[in-house]
Amino acid sequence: MRTEGKAGASAVRASILHFVADPAEAGEAAAEYFDDGLLILADGKVAALGPSDALLPGLPEAVKLIDRRGHLLMPGFIDTHIHYPQTDIIASHGAQLLDWLNTYTFPAERRFEDVAVARESAGFFCDELLRNGTTSALCFATVHPQSVDAIFEAAAERNMCMLAGKVMMDRHAPDFLTDTAESSYRDSKALIERWHGRGRALYAVTPRFAPTSSERQLELAGRLLEEHPGVYLQSHVAENRDEVAWVAELFPWARSYLDVYDHFGLLRPKAIYAHCIHLDAADRERMAASGAAMAFCPTSNLFLGSGLFDLEAAGAFGVKVGLATDVGGGTSFSMLQTLNEAYKVAQMAGQNLSPWRAFYLATLGSARALELEQRIGNLAPGCDADFVLLDLAATPLMARRMEKAGNLAERLFALMMLGDDRAVAESYVAGVCRHVRCRP
Ligand code: GUN
Ligand code: ZN
Numbered sequence: 001m002r003t004e005g006k007a008g009a010s011a012v013r014a015s016i017l018h019f020v021a022d023p024a025e026a027g028e029a030a031a032e033y034f035d036d037g038l039l040i041l042a043d044g045k046v047a048a049l050g051p052s053d054a055l056l057p058g059l060p061e062a063v064k065l066i067d068r069r070g071h072l073l074m075p076g077f078i079d080t081h082i083h084y085p086q087t088d089i090i091a092s093h094g095a096q097l098l099d100w101l102n103t104y105t106f107p108a109e110r111r112f113e114d115v116a117v118a119r120e121s122a123g124f125f126c127d128e129l130l131r132n133g134t135t136s137a138l139c140f141a142t143v144h145p146q147s148v149d150a151i152f153e154a155a156a157e158r159n160m161c162m163l164a165g166k167v168m169m170d171r172h173a174p175d176f177l178t179d180t181a182e183s184s185y186r187d188s189k190a191l192i193e194r195w196h197g198r199g200r201a202l203y204a205v206t207p208r209f210a211p212t213s214s215e216r217q218l219e220l221a222g223r224l225l226e227e228h229p230g231v232y233l234q235s236h237v238a239e240n241r242d243e244v245a246w247v248a249e250l251f252p253w254a255r256s257y258l259d260v261y262d263h264f265g266l267l268r269p270k271a272i273y274a275h276c277i278h279l280d281a282a283d284r285e286r287m288a289a290s291g292a293a294m295a296f297c298p299t300s301n302l303f304l305g306s307g308l309f310d311l312e313a314a315g316a317f318g319v320k321v322g323l324a325t326d327v328g329g330g331t332s333f334s335m336l337q338t339l340n341e342a343y344k345v346a347q348m349a350g351q352n353l354s355p356w357r358a359f360y361l362a363t364l365g366s367a368r369a370l371e372l373e374q375r376i377g378n379l380a381p382g383c384d385a386d387f388v389l390l391d392l393a394a395t396p397l398m399a400r401r402m403e404k405a406g407n408l409a410e411r412l413f414a415l416m417m418l419g420d421d422r423a424v425a426e427s428y429v430a431g432v433c434r435h436v437r438c439r440p
Pocket of ligand 1: 083097101208239300326329
């Protein structure tokens with residue numbers, strides 16, 4: 001234990017749950033749970049985790065004890081796909097993907113040319129993530145490099161592990177939002193050099209989706225990845241049927257939509273693709289073999305009428321899957337609400353999402369999709385101390401339902417179906433409390 005003699009070391013006493021494996025493979029043994037647990041923190045990291053009765057007697061006096069009995073402590077949620085500049089157009093009525101982009105998204109993203117707009121929005125966005133218990137995200141900025149600076153600066157102020165990138169988009173979008181293949185390469189490269197690995201910032205090369213990039217731009221996105229090992233890639237694939245048909249027209253030589261990205265070297269570990277709905281078996285097999293990951297965005301897929309993500313098929317092929325809100329196509333910042341809709345998407349496909357798998361997806365599963373499980377998404381000693389304290393009785397209805405819940409699985413299920421930001425009592429980032437919910 002690394003607490004001895006460390007100024008500022010602290011320990012949180014609560015019920016504690018995290019995952020050490022995928023419940024789809026290990027069942028309930030994938031979860032480690034301490035009904036009366038202690039999480040010991042030092043230097044912003046987890047120093048030790050275990051039952052209170054075993055750890056409390058050896059706790060040095062200098063360690064500050066934070067008593068949160070009655071709360072459930074879990075790793076902070078990780079959102080593997082979200083657009084911070086779309087915060088203001090969340091809940092915009094009446095369109096499917098391509099119309100929605102033209103009607104709402106592009107005009108909203110135009111405003112981020114103004115760095116003051118970008119800064120204000122990035123600050124609000126980070127606070128909203130923390131209010132919802134999300135401590136890390138893989139995030140789209142806009143085409144404007146200053147929008148990337150703004151989100152990394154806002155995340156750094158809160159010491160959050162944030163992954164983000166400048167949208168690369170050189171065609172099929174309004175002039176005010178397009179770059180060129182060469183300028184997008186230059187700007188992305190400069191941003192990588194400025195931000196990747198600085199504090200907790202990680203850069204993601206961000207071609208918006210195949211229809212808005214020329215072949216030259218996709219080629220240069222691949223070159224950025226080759227030139228900067230360790231950098232991420234994020235994009236969208238196979239979300240909407242009209243989009244899939246458009247890609248077939250634009251890239252007639254490709255076997256499938258996913259194959260376009262493969263052709264340019266964009267399928268690889270640390271590449272995360274949102275949606276992945278309209279794929280075939282060959283696509284899923286290729287995704288698994290490449291090490292790329294899927295971001296499952298249930299609220300967005302339902303809201304935009306895109307289709308139903310096939311969680312079992314992803315698992316059958318061994319593809320990594322993370323959970324994501326996809327705000328502003330998605331309708332909530334809350335990963336609890338996102339799990340609520342994930343459960344219903346699975347139901348519509350005749351599949352059964354257990355509460356264990358659900359909370360795994362929101363934490364360790366998403367960390368694995370990002371290849372960050374050594375740092376976040378779980379509470380193993382040495383991990384960054386990013387965690388949430390959840391109040392399972394946050395509303396009268398939740399309190400009433402929890403009284404009837406016979407075991408932890410039932411409580412977790414009620415939490416994901418009924419919970420939202422009201423259930424997030426506190427969010428900690430690298431051992432520091434960054435959000436406390438004010439009860440009305
Ligand atoms: N495909 C291309 N751009 C976007 C976007 O901003 N949101 C969603 N949901 N899909 C996209
Ligand atoms: Zn998206």
